[in-house]
Amino acid sequence: MKREAITVRDLSYTYSDGTRALEDVNMAVYEGERVAIVGPNGAGKTTFLLHLNGILRGSDGEVEVFGKCVDKAKREDIIREVGIVFQDPDDQLFMPTLFDDLAFGPMNLGLKEEEVRERVKKALLALRLSGYENRCPHHLSYGEKKKAALAAVMSMEPEVLVLDEPTANLDPRSRAELVGIVKDLNERDGITIVIATHDVNAVPELADRVYVLNKKIIAEGTSQKIFSDFELLKENNLEVPEVFKLFEVLRCFGYNCEELPLSIDEAIEHLTRTVEVNGGHIHLHIHEHTHEEVNKLRSKYGHH
Ligand SMILES: Nc1ncnc2c1ncn2[C@@H]1O[C@H](COP(=O)(O)OP(=O)(O)OP(=O)(O)O)[C@@H](O)[C@H]1O
Ligand SMILES: [Mg+2]
Incomplete structure (x- = not known):
């Protein structure tokens, strides 16, 4: 039996204005697994993902990463293990050059300059962004920003990669590239993947298992099981491939x-x-x- 990379128990979350975003969410993601989270707009997908490395903390419930409680562990240890690529790339990129953005995380881990440069180079290469080192992230196109945001997280070399709508607004080639990159990271490097997405055509390719989230966990199973349940899909504004x-x-x-x-x-x-x-x-x-x-x-x- 593989160990659990992410364990979520009875997680609930209410925003300060009283919006109840998550209710008693339970989830287990095993090491090396690829899990997709689907659900309508406003279902709490982003809210949920932000709990996986402690950016948000639930009012109730627990999140564990490889058995360590996120609330109690050192923030640095969790960030090293779980990398989150935000839905909006502008939330991820804030330095004057792309190089600086990719180097920021590894530098904060205290890595030597040479290793930081090596990691930045590797991440740029993986996302086919080599040559963009000196570009200003804010002037990149939206699709380029999406890839740059993933590169910034990859330079941290996390064991668990959490992606919030990674294929949204990408052209067909960039989208196929991104799907290929995520599959490679999982198959070649054994990285555990958690993806929130509306891109149902990508789900069967990118996920071994699917959770339907709509404030609560509504259903869980293989893509085949979830996409065969038309009533479930209709009630949760979901499409089939x-x-x-x-x-x-x-x-x-x-x-x-x-x-x-x-x-x-x-x-x-x-x-x-x-x-x-x-x-x-x-x-x-x-x-x-x-x-x-x-x-x-x-x-x-x-x-x-
Ligand atoms: N900072 C905030 N303050 C108050 N309410 C919020 C905040 N962020 C999100 N919400 C609310 O929490 C609920 C869940 O939002 P969330 O962004 O997690 O949904 P989502 O499933 O990611 O949606 P989408 O598919 O549109 O990305 C929504 O009702 C949203 O309006
Ligand atoms: Mg979202």
């Missing part, structure tokens, strides 16, 4: 599919298997209920 919808359409045309693919990779796997067992073909046809079933799907997803 486009690939999933497409295969629901194919099913109306007679495609045989019990578990619907959630990503391009899963779709390729499924199609290959189906072609193989059907002697090199995929059989689709229009049967007497096809029209009716397609119309039901249209209204289910609000396409009229």
Whole structure:
């Protein structure tokens, strides 16, 4: 059994103006795992993530990082272990140059200048931002800032990486790059990943397990389990991945599919298997209920 990287017990949080943002949240994230947190706007995702390295402290409940209570441990120890990439990159970048922003954390850890330079170089390279050292972070484009914010956290070399909406407002190439980087960090370096996101198309690729948060934990399970529960999704303003919808359409045309693919990779796997067992073909046809079933799907997803 792997050890728990993050353990959250009965965490509740109320902002000073009386807004109740979290209620009795329980969560366990195992070492090396990738967990996604999904939920509507205002569900408390950001509030929750800010508890994971002690930026916010719950009025009730406990947060532990590798068994150490965040409230009691030395702040420096927690920051070394849990790196948070904020939803808004402007909250992360505040120095005159990108180099300074990336060097800030490692310098505060008391690392030697040479090692700080090495870490900055490595983080810039990983995010394909080499050559941006002397740029002013505030003049970067939004997409560049998102990547720079992740680079600033990576230069701390955390064991747990917490990302708040990492793919929001990225162009398709930057988004694919970011998904690849996060997967690499997990697979190659064993970094534990916690992501809050509205990008449902990225969830199956980026997460082994999903929590639906809406002030409380509403549900937990694999992407397959969560995305198959349409009522749960509807109640929490959540979408399903486009690939999933497409295969629901194919099913109306007679495609045989019990578990619907959630990503391009899963779709390729499924199609290959189906072609193989059907002697090199995929059989689709229009049967007497096809029209009716397609119309039901249209209204289910609000396409009229
Ligand atoms: N500093 C604050 N003071 C008072 N209320 C706040 C503060 N920050 C957030 N809230 C409220 O707490 C609730 C949870 O907000 P939070 O930002 O955690 O949601 P979220 O799930 O991250 O939303 P989004 O998907 O829009 O990023 C919301 O009702 C929000 O208005
Ligand atoms: Mg948020």
